[in-house]
Amino acid sequence: xxxxxxxxxxxxxxxxxxxxxxxxxxxxxxxxxxxxxxxxxxxxxxxxxxxxxxxxxxxxxxxxxxxxxxxxxxxxxxxxxxxxxxxxxxxxxxxxxxxxxxxxxxxxxxxxxxxxxxxxxxxxxxxxxxxxxxxxxxxxxxxxxxxxxxxxxxxxxxxxxxxxxxxxxx
Numbered sequence: 796x797x798x799x800x801x802x803x804x805x806x807x808x809x810x811x812x813x814x815x816x817x818x819x820x821x822x823x824x825x826x827x828x829x830x831x832x833x834x835x836x837x838x839x840x841x842x843x844x845x846x847x848x849x850x851x852x853x854x855x856x857x858x859x860x861x862x863x864x865x866x867x868x869x870x871x872x873x874x875x876x877x878x879x880x881x882x883x884x885x886x887x888x889x890x891x892x893x894x895x896x897x898x899x900x901x902x903x904x905x906x907x908x909x910x911x912x913x914x915x916x917x918x919x920x921x922x923x924x925x926x927x928x929x930x931x932x933x934x935x936x937x938x939x940x941x942x943x944x945x946x947x948x949x950x951x952x953x954x955x956x957x958x959x960x961x962x963x964x965x
Contacts, residue, residue: 806881806882806907807833807834807881807882807883807884807907808833808834808835808836808904808905808908808928809834809835809880809881809904809905809907809953809955810833810834810835810862810863810864810902810903810904810905811864811902811903811904811955812862812864812894812902813901813902813957814900814901815862815894815896815900815901815902816895816897816899816900817862817894817895817896817897818894821894821895822894823892823893823894823895824849824861824892824893824894824895825847825848825849825890825891825892825893826838826840826841826848826849826850826851826861826863826890826892827844827848827850827851827888827889827890827891828851828885828886828887828888828890829841829850829853829887831884831885831886831887832884832885832891832927833863833884833885833907833927833928834863834864834865834867834884834885835862835863835864835902835905836862836863836908836927836928837854837861837896837924837927837928837929837940838851838852838853838854838860838861838863838927839851839852839853839854839855839859839860839861840852840859840861840893848890851891851893853926853927854924854939854940855939856938856939856940856964857939857964857965858964858965859895859896859963859965860896860924860940860963860964860965861894861895861896862893862894862895862896862900862902863891863892863893864892864893864894865885865891865892866892867880867883881905881907896940896960896963897960897963898960898961898962898963899959900959900960901945901957901958901959901960902957902958902960903948903955903956903958904929904955904956904958905954905955905956906953906954906956908928908929908956909922909929909930909931909944909956910925910928910929910930910931911931912931912932912933915954916931916944916956917931917944918944918945918946918947918956919944920932921933921934921935921936921941921942921943921944921961922941922942922943922944922958923936923939923940923941923942929942929958931944935961938964939964940960940962940964941960941961941962941964942958942959942960942961943958943959943961944956944957944958945957945958945959
């Protein structure tokens with residue numbers, strides 16, 4: 796079964812690994828999703844299950860933050876909804892890909908990932924992890940993952956934000 800079998804009107808986060816150390820020299824984990832998880836979410840590594848697969852768990856301050864980014868695979872179809880990445884997510888029980896985050900990494904998430912202070916996130920403000928996604932703040936947090944919004948990226952039909960990892964909280 797593919798998540799595209801269960802498309803509904805809810806849009807999910809679209810994410811990019813803009814400049815993440817793990818793509819060349821860090822750890823990339825295979826994690827079993829414990830809940831429906833959007834790409835771009837921050838999780839932690841849980842217990843080992845089998846054959847290089849660990850169970851995912853909710854991120855907590857003091858743990859290594861892992862950036863979920865599973866390549867979206869849809870059907871070869873003429874239906875646009877089957878090809879639009881905003882309908883892709885990692886379903887409970889599926890194996891998803893997660894990248895170890897390091898200070899100085901940069902990644903991009905669509906606006907759906909950030910709970911903004913006002914109408915839209917502000918470049919220069921900070922984000923912390925809130926239920927796997929991001930909560931904007933005017934000042935940097937003191938514990939756990941801290942990212943800074945460094946750029947707004949406008950695409951044809953969406954807006955995304957580049958996040959600079961200020962600290963991982965490990």
